[in-house]
Amino acid sequence: xxxxxxxxxxxxxxxxxxxxxxxxxxxxxxxxxxxxxxxxxxxxxxxxxxxxxxxxxxxxxxxxxxxxxxxxxxxxxxxxxxxxxxxxxxxxxxxxxxxxxxxxxxxxxxxxxxxxxxxxxxxxxxxxxxxxxxxxxxxxxxxxxxxxxxxxxxxxxxxxxxxxxxxxxxxxxxxxxxxxxxxxxxxxxxxxxxxxxxxxxxxxxxxxxxxxxxxxxxxxxxxxxxxxxxxxxxxxxxxxxxxxxxxxxxxxxxxxxxxxxxxxxxxxxxxxxxxxxxxxxxxxxxxxxxxxxxxxxxxxxxxxxxxxxxxxxxxxx
Numbered sequence: 001x002x003x004x005x006x007x008x009x010x011x012x013x014x015x016x017x018x019x020x021x022x023x024x025x026x027x028x029x030x031x032x033x034x035x036x037x038x039x040x041x042x043x044x045x046x047x048x049x050x051x052x053x054x055x056x057x058x059x060x061x062x063x064x065x066x067x068x069x070x071x072x073x074x075x076x077x078x079x080x081x082x083x084x085x086x087x088x089x090x091x092x093x094x095x096x097x098x099x100x101x102x103x104x105x106x107x108x109x110x111x112x113x114x115x116x117x118x119x120x121x122x123x124x125x126x127x128x129x130x131x132x133x134x135x136x137x138x139x140x141x142x143x144x145x146x147x148x149x150x151x152x153x154x155x156x157x158x159x160x161x162x163x164x165x166x167x168x169x170x171x172x173x174x175x176x177x178x179x180x181x182x183x184x185x186x187x188x189x190x191x192x193x194x195x196x197x198x199x200x201x202x203x204x205x206x207x208x209x210x211x212x213x214x215x216x217x218x219x220x221x222x223x224x225x226x227x228x229x230x231x232x233x234x235x236x237x238x239x240x241x242x243x244x245x246x247x248x249x250x251x252x253x254x255x256x257x258x259x260x261x262x263x264x265x266x267x268x269x270x271x272x273x274x275x276x277x278x279x280x281x282x283x284x285x286x287x288x289x290x291x292x293x294x295x296x297x298x299x300x301x302x303x304x305x306x307x308x309x310x311x312x313x314x315x316x317x
Contacts, residue, residue: 079252217262
């Protein structure tokens with residue numbers, strides 16, 4: 001409706017509506033979170049957690065409203081049929097921009113339970129939103145450098161234990177555990193630094209996914225594999241607010257989780273860890289090929305020459 005406005009003005013309007021929508025719902029969210037903090041009992045959580053998730057779902061619906069009001073992006077979406085709001089899901093996607101989160105929330109809100117993301121520890125300090133993520137039990141992960149881990153090997157599985165504790169909370173009410181296996185947003189520089197064997201993706205990590213499966217595996221209805229492609233180029237968040245995201249292509253696949261991935265200790269069992277990594281890497285090869293095919297179909301790249309599939313990555317964690 002407001003797509004006729006100049007992009008910068010659209011960005012200002014969208015940012016203002018996002019801020020107002022956030023402040024509107026965060027007040028109620030913090031009040032409910034205070035009740036949960038003062039009464040830390042499972043019976044209370046079973047009542048309060050669905051209410052918190054409902055508040056967050058309303059916030060996402062508000063964001064979808066201002067997106068429709070200020071943007072005229074083309075959405076090419078397939079595969080969201082068959083999702084059930086009453087089930088538990090493990091959701092995995094490639095990661096290129098903060099816009100990915102708004103795309104996922106817009107498409108999956110009320111189709112499946114609220115997405116709970118694994119977040120970097122530093123994000124807890126983001127004004128308002130950091131407290132909201134904490135109230136909603138989003139797991140905050142400490143990311144240690146390889147150099148640090150060499151000096152402090154005991155910290156290697158610290159994030160995995162954080163994941164385990166968070167996922168134990170998710171067992172009380174239906175939840176969608178969201179994971180970006182790359183652990184960071186894709187850039188050409190990161191891709192080169194990693195010497196990634198994939199053309200359009202960084203190397204995936206499997207630790208958080210493995211722990212979520214080990215704690216909640218029996219509850220998960222499906223593994224939801226999401227592929228996001230921006231044919232006209234990956235938008236920055238400001239581009240998104242200004243309505244410069246011309247088109248987004250999303251493909252969703254529902255996969256069964258292999259039974260042998262639900263029993264094992266990722267932290268201490270090397271064979272189990274290797275099996276999880278191989279499964280993740282195979283999904284990643286398929287996703288890389290899917291992104292390639294979508295970009296070729298959009299006329300954005302030429303088909304790549306045939307190459308041998310990348311070998312298993314022994315550094316995945």
